[in-house]
Amino acid sequence: MALLEVKGLGLEFSSPGGTVQAVNKISYDVEPGEIVAVVGESGSGKTAAALSILGLVPQPPGKIVAGEISFDGQNLLDLSEDEMRRIRGRRIAMVFQEPMTSLNPLLTIGRQLTEAMRLHLGLGKAAANDRAVELMNMVGISDPQRRLGQYPHHFSGGMRQRVMIAMVLSCEPELIIADEPTTALDVTIQAQILSLMQDLTEKLGVAMVIITHNLGVVARYADRVNVMYAGRIVEHGTAVELYRNPAHPYTIGLLNSVPRLDRPRGSPLEPIPGNPPDLTALGRGCAFMPRCRFATPACGEATPDLQDVGGSHVAACWELEKIRSGKAA
Amino acid sequence: MSAYLIRRLLGAVVVMWAVATLVFFMLRMVPGDPFLAMVFDTGDPAAADDMRRAFGLDKPMYVQYLKYLQQVLQGNFGNSIYGSGIPVSQIIAEAFPRTMSLTLLGFFMALIIAIPAGLISALKKHTAIDHGVTVVAFLGLSMPDFWLAILLIIVFAAQLHWLPAIGYVALDQGFWPWFSHLIMPAIAIGTPFAAIIARMIRSSMLEVLKADYVQVARSKGLKHSYLIFMHAMPNALIPVITVMGIALALLMAGAVVVENVFAIKGLGRVLIQGILNRDYPVVQGAILVVSVIFVLANILVDMMYTVIDPRIRYQ
Known part of the structure; x- marks a missing residue:
């Protein structure tokens, strides 16, 4: 049984400009110990979808209008705030995007690292401190005992993200949600942090949902990938399937817009033209149509559903046949 | 340091x-x-x-x-x-404890009113409670302190006979006599300050609740009350500390006026009488003492930053 199953999740935000359909009937699952990526541009609804798993979407203005989030057989949307609180940090933990602002500036690292353990695991002060030292070692922070007494401003961005990872691992959760965990970091640090997360999740058998706009991250670390566009999942498959054989024009566009070592040097990058659509005014057709070079007038009539492309690979596009033959030609 | x-x-x-x-x-x-x-x-x-x-x-x-x-x-x-x-130092030694008692009590009354009011209106933003607090805060801010003082005397001394209307009793004669004489003037001078602080706490708390680290704390499954009091509130109070030095000035200025309403022979009365009589040494001495308190209070406030905020260290 899948550890996490998101089924037909719909999430709206009411704003002065109208209702924003941030997440539109998305479904995906995560097996125990697996790394699943959710890829998309800013504003594609990937963060909102992740926050709704933990029940952290502010309501109002947010509102979950459809679907179910089943975790270990239990629908998280049915739980009371208190039951949900016991899952947060204990069974599902989250790493956020901004390590520089994710730690409370007035509390010591030790305090912030141990408070969840003391609450969820009922550890005493000394036991929690011992475990904190162990965790700091695990995420590669030297001199942990001294560092625990320091404050966030004594730590660099990369170090803070290591602290965040230690914090997230502290209660041995079954699932970690990582929302752009390396976007705010230097490129050289990014790889370190991601490798660390991969090693630790593998060693501890923790499943991870990694939210990113960086396809390089996906290629290297994810088992399976969901590509999101305008609040919908437009393509899903294993990382290999998606890389070797992208089916949706948006995925193809994304892959063409990042530099790759397996292409000739000097070959130009092709950005996707246009901008993401206004989520308050989505038409009935495919949301990607205005930016799509394969679009036909029929694409504006209705939104395509996900269709099999082979294996576990699915994509939501009306012109899959044409694209496939076009690539072959 | x-x-x-x-x-x-x-x-x-x-x-x-x-x-x-x-x-x-x-x-x-x-x-x-x-x-x-x-x-x-x-x-x-x-x-x-x-x-x-x-x-x-x-x-x-x-x-x-x-x-x-x-x-x-x-x-x-x-x-x-x-x-x-008589020596000015003797006059001041007699008057100073009265004004200081009044100012400090006013300060504490203000904080006791303002901190819960500010927190509640931030946590219950845009509800009836929040609007109620806002209205009361503006009332408190726009009411002259001497007028509020007179109202308090009418209600609690003249009508209800709960509190003495005027005078001062030193603290060494017992807490209640001291407190009962000072509570009304303290509320009178503390109210405008409480209104300002409550509004400040409301806005800084709302700001802090949107901060990433509060979201992180929530994602750790911390209890709501723990989150508010241990994570959010200390951060929300930082800007409040900034105005405390100014607040002390406000309160002392208020004390000078309100002392006269309550016939408390504090520095305010000493100063006013000194000025009316052109009693140079008295006025010089009293103002010097007030300004010493003032400068020390501001240094103290700057020191308090280092206690609450570990990022601030003075070289």
């Missing part, structure tokens, strides 16, 4: 000197003369001259000034001109 403190204290001495000098010359620019008023009834100008000589006020102004500075440096504020010539 200690180097910083020494620098600040040296700066404070300079400020004190400037205040003393300014007050000294300003007082002497005020029209009127302490002695002429005193001998007005008897109408003997020669008596006034004698007294002027006795207080050294017949000398050129720069001589008076240097003599004054010399005395102050020795801790001598001179004697009161008016009345029986």
Whole structure:
């Protein structure tokens, strides 16, 4: 049984400009110990979808209008705030995007690292401190005992993200949600942090949902990938399937817009033209149509559903046949 | 840290000197003369001259000034001109505890009202409670303190007979007598300050609740009350500390007026009477003491930052 199953999740935000359909009937699952990526541009609804798993979407203005989030057989949307609180940090933990602002500036690292353990695991002060030292070692922070007494401003961005990872691992959760965990970091640090997360999740058998706009991250670390566009999942498959054989024009566009070592040097990058659509005014057709070079007038009539492309690979596009033959030609 | 403190204290001495000098010359620019008023009834100008000589006020102004500075440096504020010539230090020693009690109690009353009010209105943003707090805050802010003082006297002293209307009892005669005399003036001077602080706490709390680290704390499954009190509130109080130095000024200024309503013989009364009588040494001494409190309070506030915010360290 899948550890996490998101089924037909719909999430709206009411704003002065109208209702924003941030997440539109998305479904995906995560097996125990697996790394699943959710890829998309800013504003594609990937963060909102992740926050709704933990029940952290502010309501109002947010509102979950459809679907179910089943975790270990239990629908998280049915739980009371208190039951949900016991899952947060204990069974599902989250790493956020901004390590520089994710730690409370007035509390010591030790305090912030141990408070969840003391609450969820009922550890005493000394036991929690011992475990904190162990965790700091695990995420590669030297001199942990001294560092625990320091404050966030004594730590660099990369170090803070290591602290965040230690914090997230502290209660041995079954699932970690990582929302752009390396976007705010230097490129050289990014790889370190991601490798660390991969090693630790593998060693501890923790499943991870990694939210990113960086396809390089996906290629290297994810088992399976969901590509999101305008609040919908437009393509899903294993990382290999998606890389070797992208089916949706948006995925193809994304892959063409990042530099790759397996292409000739000097070959130009092709950005996707246009901008993401206004989520308050989505038409009935495919949301990607205005930016799509394969679009036909029929694409504006209705939104395509996900269709099999082979294996576990699915994509939501009306012109899959044409694209496939076009690539072959 | 200690180097910083020494620098600040040296700066404070300079400020004190400037205040003393300014007050000294300003007082002497005020029209009127302490002695002429005193001998007005008897109408003997020669008596006034004698007294002027006795207080050294017949000398050129720069001589008076240097003599004054010399005395102050020795801790001598001179004697009161008016009345029986008692030492100014004695007058201040008697009045100062009253004003300080009133100011500090006003300060605590303000915080006791403002912190819960600000927190509640932030946590219940845009509800009836929030709007209610806002309305009360603006009322409190726009009400003159002496008027509120009179209202309090009418209700709690004249009508209900719960509290004494006027006077002051020293703390060493028991807490309740002291407290019951001071609570109404303290509320009167503390209310405008409470209104300001409550609004400040509301907005800074709303800001902090949107901060990433609060979201992170929530994602750790921390209890709501723990999250509010341990994570959010200390951050929300930082801007409040900033205005505490200013607040003390506000409260002392309020005390000067409100002391008169409640017939408390504090520094305010001493000052006002001193000014009316052109009692130079008394006014000089009282203002100097007030400004010492002021400068020290501001240094204290800056020190408090380092306690609450580990990012701030003075070199």
